[in-house]
Amino acid sequence: MRWHHPWIRKGGQALIVCGVGLVFYWGVAGYQAPHPREPTPEAKQAQTRPAHEVSGPVLTEMRGDRVIRSFSAREFAARRRSFMAFQVKGVEDAVFQDARLTIHRYTDNQERLPDSLSEEVSSLLKGVISKPGTGEAAMIGTLPRVMNLIFEPVTLEIYLDKVVVLRLVAGSARIGKDRERIEFRQAALENPVALQKITSSRIDWSEESRAFEIPGEYRAETPRGQAVSSGLRVGLDFSFSSLSGGVSSNR
Numbered sequence: 001m002r003w004h005h006p007w008i009r010k011g012g013q014a015l016i017v018c019g020v021g022l023v024f025y026w027g028v029a030g031y032q033a034p035h036p037r038e039p040t041p042e043a044k045q046a047q048t049r050p051a052h053e054v055s056g057p058v059l060t061e062m063r064g065d066r067v068i069r070s071f072s073a074r075e076f077a078a079r080r081r082s083f084m085a086f087q088v089k090g091v092e093d094a095v096f097q098d099a100r101l102t103i104h105r106y107t108d109n110q111e112r113l114p115d116s117l118s119e120e121v122s123s124l125l126k127g128v129i130s131k132p133g134t135g136e137a138a139m140i141g142t143l144p145r146v147m148n149l150i151f152e153p154v155t156l157e158i159y160l161d162k163v164v165v166l167r168l169v170a171g172s173a174r175i176g177k178d179r180e181r182i183e184f185r186q187a188a189l190e191n192p193v194a195l196q197k198i199t200s201s202r203i204d205w206s207e208e209s210r211a212f213e214i215p216g217e218y219r220a221e222t223p224r225g226q227a228v229s230s231g232l233r234v235g236l237d238f239s240f241s242s243l244s245g246g247v248s249s250n251r
Contacts, residue, residue, distance in 0.1 A: 058073075061123075061124070069102065069124050070101070078094055099154040101121060113165070117182065118175075122179055148174055148175065150173070150175075151170075152172045153172060154168075154169075158236065165238075166190070166238065167189075168188070172184075172185045181206055183204050189234060196220070196222050197221045197222075198214070199218065200219070214231065214232045220232075
């Protein structure tokens with residue numbers, strides 16, 4: 001930044017004015033407030049800007065000529081985490097926009113549905129984050145320590161042969177550092193084969209129970225009708241068990 005002062009061409013007055021200006025400038029520049037100040041609106045906006053952005057990360061895992069897993073997103077961004085007015089170096093959230101994950105199994109290989117959704121998703125994302133690349137894509141492989149994996153929104157599908165046996169669509173999803181729980185918000189869980197659908201504001205995948213858990217209220221829809229209840233556990237094979245003993249009400 002350049003500082004411009006009008007030059008007063010009246011003998012010694014020019015030196016006096018310049019001298020006072022320099023003393024004032026260096027005094028202000030060298031002053032440090034004893035306590036952190038509230039960040040300005042501009043600073044707050046800068047904190048939310050992504051550190052890195054990559055368009056269209058895509059990964060497909062094959063076994064022979066068959067797809068085992070696939071992942072795609074319209075955009076990827078690594079956002080630095082902030083505390084007050086400070087950004088924490090080396091700690092970032094990985095954010096995927098419009099993410100889509102598919103998991104494939106094949107009955108002629110005597111394969112069943114996956115036991116662990118977390119293992120499947122973690123395997124995919126590990127491949128995405130560590131995938132070698134050039135230019136902007138290379139930034140994914142050099143990320144600092146990632147605290148959370150975030151999807152906004154996300155679609156997850158599990159195929160048995162060429163048939164979708166489970167679909168989950170959510171407005172957002174978050175995977176924490178321990179990878180023990182995946183939190184889906186504004187989510188719909190569906191079995192397209194049996195025409196069963198469950199919607200809730202929150203559906204979690206629990207690695208401990210190896211099932212989806214709905215701690216709050218949910219709406220269940222089947223060809224026989226609808227029901228509203230709370231507390232449900234749903235397996236990857238769309239089996240049901242009570243989570244909190246909620247009582248359903250038919251509608």
